[in-house]
Amino acid sequence: MPQATLAQNKTRAIWPHQSEKTLSSILAAGDIFEPFGTNQAAFRCDAAQPGKLFDNLNQQLKAHIKQISPAIAGAISIAIGIIALTGWAFHIALLQTLGLGSIAMNPVTAFVVILAGGTLVLLSDRHASHRRILWGRVLAGIATAVGVSRLLCIWYGCGCGNFLDRWVFGCRFQLGPTHTESIDIKTALNMLLAGSALLLLDVQARRGHRPAEALSAVSGTIAILGLVAYSYNLIAYYPTPTWFPTALPSVLAFLFLATGTLLARSDKGTMCVVMSDTAGGLLARRLIPLAILLPIFLGALRFVSENVGLHGFQFGAAHTAIASMILFFAATWWTVRLLYRADEERKTAEVERDRIAEHIHVLNAELEQRVAARTAELHKLNDELRLASKAKDDFLAMLSHELRTPLTPALVTATYLAEDESLAPAFREELASIQRSVQLEARLIDDLLDLTRITRGKIELHAEDVDAHALLRGTLRIVENDLRHKHLNVIVRCEAKRHHVSADPVRLQQVFWNLLNNAVKFTDRSGRIEINSDNRDGALLIHISDTGIGIDQAKQVRIFDAFEQGETTTRRQFGGLGLGLAISRNLVELHGGTISVQSDGSGKGATFTVALPCVELKAIDPTDQLTTTPRPSVDLRVLLVEDHADTLRVLSSILTRDGFRVRTAASLADARKLLDCESFDVLVTDIGLPDGSGYQLMHVARQSQSLRGIAISGFGMEEDVRRSIEAGFEHHLIKPIDAQQLEALLTAAQN
Numbered sequence: 001m002p003q004a005t006l007a008q009n010k011t012r013a014i015w016p017h018q019s020e021k022t023l024s025s026i027l028a029a030g031d032i033f034e035p036f037g038t039n040q041a042a043f044r045c046d047a048a049q050p051g052k053l054f055d056n057l058n059q060q061l062k063a064h065i066k067q068i069s070p071a072i073a074g075a076i077s078i079a080i081g082i083i084a085l086t087g088w089a090f091h092i093a094l095l096q097t098l099g100l101g102s103i104a105m106n107p108v109t110a111f112v113v114i115l116a117g118g119t120l121v122l123l124s125d126r127h128a129s130h131r132r133i134l135w136g137r138v139l140a141g142i143a144t145a146v147g148v149s150r151l152l153c154i155w156y157g158c159g160c161g162n163f164l165d166r167w168v169f170g171c172r173f174q175l176g177p178t179h180t181e182s183i184d185i186k187t188a189l190n191m192l193l194a195g196s197a198l199l200l201l202d203v204q205a206r207r208g209h210r211p212a213e214a215l216s217a218v219s220g221t222i223a224i225l226g227l228v229a230y231s232y233n234l235i236a237y238y239p240t241p242t243w244f245p246t247a248l249p250s251v252l253a254f255l256f257l258a259t260g261t262l263l264a265r266s267d268k269g270t271m272c273v274v275m276s277d278t279a280g281g282l283l284a285r286r287l288i289p290l291a292i293l294l295p296i297f298l299g300a301l302r303f304v305s306e307n308v309g310l311h312g313f314q315f316g317a318a319h320t321a322i323a324s325m326i327l328f329f330a331a332t333w334w335t336v337r338l339l340y341r342a343d344e345e346r347k348t349a350e351v352e353r354d355r356i357a358e359h360i361h362v363l364n365a366e367l368e369q370r371v372a373a374r375t376a377e378l379h380k381l382n383d384e385l386r387l388a389s390k391a392k393d394d395f396l397a398m399l400s401h402e403l404r405t406p407l408t409p410a411l412v413t414a415t416y417l418a419e420d421e422s423l424a425p426a427f428r429e430e431l432a433s434i435q436r437s438v439q440l441e442a443r444l445i446d447d448l449l450d451l452t453r454i455t456r457g458k459i460e461l462h463a464e465d466v467d468a469h470a471l472l473r474g475t476l477r478i479v480e481n482d483l484r485h486k487h488l489n490v491i492v493r494c495e496a497k498r499h500h501v502s503a504d505p506v507r508l509q510q511v512f513w514n515l516l517n518n519a520v521k522f523t524d525r526s527g528r529i530e531i532n533s534d535n536r537d538g539a540l541l542i543h544i545s546d547t548g549i550g551i552d553q554a555k556q557v558r559i560f561d562a563f564e565q566g567e568t569t570t571r572r573q574f575g576g577l578g579l580g581l582a583i584s585r586n587l588v589e590l591h592g593g594t595i596s597v598q599s600d601g602s603g604k605g606a607t608f609t610v611a612l613p614c615v616e617l618k619a620i621d622p623t624d625q626l627t628t629t630p631r632p633s634v635d636l637r638v639l640l641v642e643d644h645a646d647t648l649r650v651l652s653s654i655l656t657r658d659g660f661r662v663r664t665a666a667s668l669a670d671a672r673k674l675l676d677c678e679s680f681d682v683l684v685t686d687i688g689l690p691d692g693s694g695y696q697l698m699h700v701a702r703q704s705q706s707l708r709g710i711a712i713s714g715f716g717m718e719e720d721v722r723r724s725i726e727a728g729f730e731h732h733l734i735k736p737i738d739a740q741q742l743e744a745l746l747t748a749a750q751n
Helices: 003-014 020-028 050-090 093-097 107-123 130-156 160-169 185-199 211-231 248-264 269-274 279-307 313-404 407-418 425-455 468-478 480-485 505-521 568-574 580-590 645-657 668-677 694-704 718-727 739-750
Strands: 464-467 489-494 500-503 528-536 539-546 594-598 606-613 637-641 661-665 682-686 708-713 731-734
Touching: 050 093, 050 107, 050 248, 107 130, 107 185, 107 248, 130 185, 185 211, 185 248, 211 248, 211 269, 211 279, 269 279, 279 313, 407 425, 407 645, 407 739, 464 468, 464 505, 468 480, 468 489, 468 500, 468 505, 468 528, 468 539, 480 505, 500 505, 500 606, 505 528, 505 539, 505 580, 505 606, 580 594, 637 645, 637 668, 637 694, 645 661, 645 739, 661 668, 668 694, 682 694, 682 739, 694 708, 694 718, 708 718, 708 739, 718 731, 731 739
Parallel strands: 489 528, 637 661, 637 682, 682 708, 708 731
Antiparallel strands: 464 500, 528 539, 539 606, 594 606
8 A cells, every 4th residue: 555545544543633635745745754764765555566566467467358358259259150151151061160060050140140249349348439339239139139030930830940041041052051050949049148148238237137147147058068068979869850959169159159248247247256356256267167167178088088999988987087186176276375375465465554554653653743843833933923913013003103193283283373364375385385294194104004904904994875976075175285286187077876885984085085196196287187987887986087197007907006106216206105006905895896097108197997886875864964063162171181292282272272271281190180170071181191091091080070082192003993982082083183173073072
């Protein structure tokens, strides 16, 4: 047995839960045995050894002989029939009898033998074509019909047998067969049996019995009885005017036909046992032919020796008995030796199998130890990777916090001063430029965090029915200053009749902002941007086109990959991290849509298309319409807690200017002192404080006062927002803080 098979069997017993594919892969590795100092070739099958190779060749030869033996038997039968017909055609008595006796083979019998032999040759192949099978059955049917007609003639005594001989062959054979050469009842029965067996060659009963075997066995028995009669010269005693023996060529032909028919389907029925490689099959193949041929051979030898006067009747009988005993003993001893050798080889194979199994057991034990060690190592590496991933997330969160925190005072101050109409327009434009730069920096930080969320599958969508056209118009207002700064011409043709989709409005607006921001960034001054929409196959298609720098054909296939911005000169000229399109593609796919790009090449602009499934428009509740936000009351008391001094100072100044009563604290301890002596309506606190956290402060505040909470933090992961809500905060604002957004939330808290 091959080494890999033994190893797999043993390994399955040891590791029943392991997959077969995995074990096969492990055992197939050439170096798996090397650590144990064992050569893999030492455990391979011994088939390459000369003795085993000879046995394999012997087995192949036996299989080939077994396959062609039915055709050989059929060919011999055809040859006997052709020789007999040739003798009748040319009046050669030697050919009519094949030199084997005084009774010639009947020409019709020879014809039937040729038909049956041809059938056997055609049907000997188990995978014969349909045409060969059809021709074989036709020939077998003719042979059966001839046998049936002759039996009917004999049964009714109409004497049509000789008429059949002369009617068929009279025009060719001037000297027709005599009565002793006519078709007797045994020959006619053999015709019927041989033809029927060939017709039923592939028929099998429910219990596995095959009619062809039984018919062939009867036909062969009749032929063997004829051989016995000839070998003991019994034909000289029983011929009568109405009963005469079958010709010896006919007997041989029918014996070959019966044997070939039995061998033609030796994989089924009784012959399956005889032709098997078991001890019973070996005994059957050795002793059955011996039991049939030995008496016939000895009888013929005795008859010949007595006729030539070598000995008398008594000596011949004794000689025959002694020869039978000696030859049968020799054949039996030969068979016993073969069985003994086979049994010894089996025992040797079992010992070798047990030896190899023991080796495999040792190898499997060592392999199991290696797998256990490797598994422990993998678990250790997995733990290290998990810790590294957590450290990376913590680093990104901390980096986000540290980068966002200094941006808040800059953004709030720039926004506040840019809206002050008392300042000079040029100065306000510079402040607006500072505001855009701070927002861009915050957007880059958001892109890094969004990419991390998407790649780890932690991004959450809060879907609702959204008017995509309204989101587009809102996004245009966000980039309005940039459009006006570059003097870009924007053409909007939102012609889609169905423009409502199920989406997270924040995330979908993020997609639109990325596309519009890219269009603005990569389009030269006084260029053109077109926004179109239409419906197709139940989807809303939004096209954003520009007359910008375009995209090469080679770059379009990977333009949505992370950190992809085209050439190095493009990155230096326009900046950015190359994450916007990658994030946009993932967000669109999370919404069940697609995003694509089309560009005729460098300098010819580009068109990005977003396709999203449409939803039916629902009735709008009038109470959901936006109302004018009232100005805050001076009675709203706000506790502002922030450890970053500049952020605390700027936010306090702006909120105080807008009419809120603001008290400030830079630590958890200072905030607790204020909570102990004063009452507040809203707590606005940073999450990361030097002596605690905003979660702890919210818990302490809720124990003593009934107030609302707004968390501000540079940590913007989904987990951070969830923790803030669980701690009791109603809102979680991510730095840099938009002062207008904070003012709107405070006003809403008042109402």
